[in-house]
Amino acid sequence: MTTVDEVRTPTAPHQTPAPVPRRSRPHWRLRLRRDWPLLLMVAPVIVLLLLFHYLPTLGNVIAFQDYSPYVGIRDSEFTGLANFSRMFGDGAFWSALANTLTITAFQLVFFFPIPILLALLLNSVLSVRVRTFIQGVVYLPHFFSWVLVVSLFQQMIGGAGLLAQSLRANGFQAVDLMTNPDSFILLVTVQAVWKDAGWGMIVFLAALSTINPALYEAAAADGANRWRRLWHITLPGLRPVIVLLLILRLGDALTVGFEQFILQRQAVGAGAAEVLDTYVYFEGLLVGDFGYGAAAGLFKGLVGLVLVLAANKFAHLVGEQGVYSRS
Amino acid sequence: MSSHAVKPLSRPARHPDRPIWEEEPTLIGRLGKPVVLALVFLIIAFPLYVVVVTSLSSTEAVTRAGGLVVVPRELTLAAYVQLLSGGVVTRALVISTVITTVGTAFSLLITVLAAYGLSRPGSLWHRPLLFVVLLTFLFGPGIIPSYLLVSSLGLIDSYASLILPTAISAFNLIVMRAFFMGIPTELIDSARIDGAGEFAVLARIVLPLSKAVVAVVGLFYAVGYWNSFFTALLYLNDNSKWPLQLVLRTYIVQAQVLPSGAGGVTASPALGLAPAPSLAIKMAIVVLAVIPVLLVYPFIQKHFTKGVIIGAVKG
Numbered sequence: 120m121t122t123v124d125e126v127r128t129p130t131a132p133h134q135t136p137a138p139v140p141r142r143s144r145p146h147w148r149l150r151l152r153r154d155w156p157l158l159l160m161v162a163p164v165i166v167l168l169l170l171f172h173y174l175p176t177l178g179n180v181i182a183f184q185d186y187s188p189y190v191g192i193r194d195s196e197f198t199g200l201a202n203f204s205r206m207f208g209d210g211a212f213w214s215a216l217a218n219t220l221t222i223t224a225f226q227l228v229f230f231f232p233i234p235i236l237l238a239l240l241l242n243s244v245l246s247v248r249v250r251t252f253i254q255g256v257v258y259l260p261h262f263f264s265w266v267l268v269v270s271l272f273q274q275m276i277g278g279a280g281l282l283a284q285s286l287r288a289n290g291f292q293a294v295d296l297m298t299n300p301d302s303f304i305l306l307v308t309v310q311a312v313w314k315d316a317g318w319g320m321i322v323f324l325a326a327l328s329t330i331n332p333a334l335y336e337a338a339a340a341d342g343a344n345r346w347r348r349l350w351h352i353t354l355p356g357l358r359p360v361i362v363l364l365l366i367l368r369l370g371d372a373l374t375v376g377f378e379q380f381i382l383q384r385q386a387v388g389a390g391a392a393e394v395l396d397t398y399v400y401f402e403g404l405l406v407g408d409f410g411y412g413a414a415a416g417l418f419k420g421l422v423g424l425v426l427v428l429a430a431n432k433f434a435h436l437v438g439e440q441g442v443y444s445r446s
Numbered sequence: 447m448s449s450h451a452v453k454p455l456s457r458p459a460r461h462p463d464r465p466i467w468e469e470e471p472t473l474i475g476r477l478g479k480p481v482v483l484a485l486v487f488l489i490i491a492f493p494l495y496v497v498v499v500t501s502l503s504s505t506e507a508v509t510r511a512g513g514l515v516v517v518p519r520e521l522t523l524a525a526y527v528q529l530l531s532g533g534v535v536t537r538a539l540v541i542s543t544v545i546t547t548v549g550t551a552f553s554l555l556i557t558v559l560a561a562y563g564l565s566r567p568g569s570l571w572h573r574p575l576l577f578v579v580l581l582t583f584l585f586g587p588g589i590i591p592s593y594l595l596v597s598s599l600g601l602i603d604s605y606a607s608l609i610l611p612t613a614i615s616a617f618n619l620i621v622m623r624a625f626f627m628g629i630p631t632e633l634i635d636s637a638r639i640d641g642a643g644e645f646a647v648l649a650r651i652v653l654p655l656s657k658a659v660v661a662v663v664g665l666f667y668a669v670g671y672w673n674s675f676f677t678a679l680l681y682l683n684d685n686s687k688w689p690l691q692l693v694l695r696t697y698i699v700q701a702q703v704l705p706s707g708a709g710g711v712t713a714s715p716a717l718g719l720a721p722a723p724s725l726a727i728k729m730a731i732v733v734l735a736v737i738p739v740l741l742v743y744p745f746i747q748k749h750f751t752k753g754v755i756i757g758a759v760k761g
Contacts, residue, residue: 147570154569156563157564157569158571160563160645161572163559164557164579164614165575165579167556167610168578168582168614168616169578170595171587172586172587173587175587175588175592175595176585177591178591178594178595181591237486240479240483243479244479244483245461245463247463253483254747255743255747256491257490258747258750262669262673263739264675264735266692266695267673267732267735270732271493271494271732272493273698274493274496274497274514274698274732275496279513280514281514284512284514317490321750335465335467336467339467378675378676381676382699383699399588399589399590400589404589404593412590416588416591419588420586420588427584
């Protein structure tokens with residue numbers, strides 16, 4: 120990133136560069152006169168972000184209050200960490216936290232490798248037409264809403280779905296995989312794979328396309344077979360992307376997806392489907408215990424922030440570019 | 447031509463795209479790959495196929511199949527006619543369409559403006575402003591404070607609550623900014639020399655060169671609005687204002703009928719009379735929720751890689 124300011128006065132296009140570029144920066148009033156249209160352009164976004172992102176972030180003070188909507192933030196009584204100590208004493212909170220972390224871990228093992236494998240497979244397909252067609256098909260579910268995905272799953276493997284229907288028609292006991300708390304973690308992972316594995320492939324495909332084909336040819340000339348080439352050229356080529364996405368996922372460990380769980384919580388029960396986000400929603404919003412819900416949400420946000428920063432720090436440590444590069 | 451006879455019969459022709467140094471695939475590779483790809487294709491396409499066929503089937507055909515229809519017979523548009531002739535679903539479709547259109551236009555407009563405003567190197571305060579945008583990646587405000595804000599602004603039960611809080615996606619903004627920064631500065635400078643202001647430069651030089659990224663970002667926004675479920679769940683108590691996704695959840699996922707008293711909706715012929723809508727109608731709702739995505743998708747799909755990669759590199 121350049122730190123040198125480019126002076127963009129249209130009247131003087133051929134100014135000789137000043138000897139010390141840093142000092143040549145014009146007075147801010149001059150730049151304001153020049154750049155006000157740009158600032159005007161940015162203004163709506165900044166206003167929206169301040170209003171709908173930063174202002175509610177400040178609103179998290181109610182986590183430290185016995186907040187009542189009738190009294191308002193200003194006049195509600197401060198109770199210190201009471202909400203938090205209540206939360207840490209609540210078994211349901213720990214259960215939600217445990218569910219969240221289990222699901223993240225499970226998806227890391229069973230979801231994460233699939234886009235990589237898919238990308239490798241698709242990359243090895245020679246026919247461009249087959250490749251674009253399959254890509255188009257596997258990207259598609261990413262653009263479906265969770266409601267739709269859950270609906271489709273229900274129609275396929277739910278109690279009244281196609282699977283149960285054909286089992287019954289053939290004289291077997293019908294199963295309902297949509298309401299079984301024991302297999303719920305498997306179900307949500309399969310749903311996530313169905314919806315997003317294809318989309319997740321996109322980054323790996325791009326990384327694969329940047330690998331120099333001459334490397335493969337040279338390796339082949341040296342007698343490396345296809346598996347050796349995969350091991351010594353393809354996988355190292357993918358390494359930065361894999362590390363980056365792995366770290367991103369770790370940083371997002373407390374976020375497993377909201378709608379997917381809120382939609383299915385009723386069917387399988389809170390024991391299996393309660394994650395931190397749904398906990399905040401039910402305990403805070405539906406019960407109307409705003410201060411308590413905000414405390415749980417703040418906990419999630421802060422731990423999430425620490426995880427992201429730590430993950431990024433870790434990325435820099437292992438020599439990768441990281442997520443938020445230090446430009 | 448006798449080349450036909452010369453070719454060894456045991457091996458298939460060498461693929462023209464296969465590099466000369468690469469060995470021929472083994473039998474497993476030759477058979478396994480198509481099988482896996484076909485499987486992947488079926489896993490995604492089959493549910494959609496079944497849903498579409500069921501939605502097009504007559505009530506008798508659905509009853510005979512004992513649920514979802516796999517083999518199409520007696521196809522009819524009855525379910526769609528019923529759904530689209532007024533009632534809850536028609537209304538939800540209109541609401542979703544309007545929200546998607548207005549929301550996408552608004553989001554796209556402010557994203558383009560801000561992306562350009564932040565893309566000129568050395569402009570006043572662009573670093574701190576960019577920082578304000580990037581910082582939003584690191585934390586979310588949380589559900590409860592967001593809800594309280596929307597409620598204190600008086601936006602509960604208003605359609606604006608579905609648009610304004612989610613109107614700007616920092617990711618989309620960064621993707622677009624990165625694209626704008628890739629446009630050669632010479633083009634922009636020459637326009638400036640000709641006396642064009644920033645707005646003119648954006649409209650006449652930058653935008654015409656950025657159709658691809660605008661299309662992709664527009665699709666992202668549109669899909670976001672079309673699929674928006676959670677904001678509607680949070681901010682709309684009045685179920686006569688529900689967009690399609692909430693209707694979908696109520697009918698399909700929860701298998702309920704909309705609570706009566708939904709603003710005269712129950713009097714409508716489409717869904718008011720039956721205790722639960724028939725399976726064909728249910729599946730038709732599902733199809734109606736997919737169709738817009740399917741319609742736009744083919745035109746924009748080819749630009750995905752570029753857009754996402756820029757986002758991944760710069761984000």
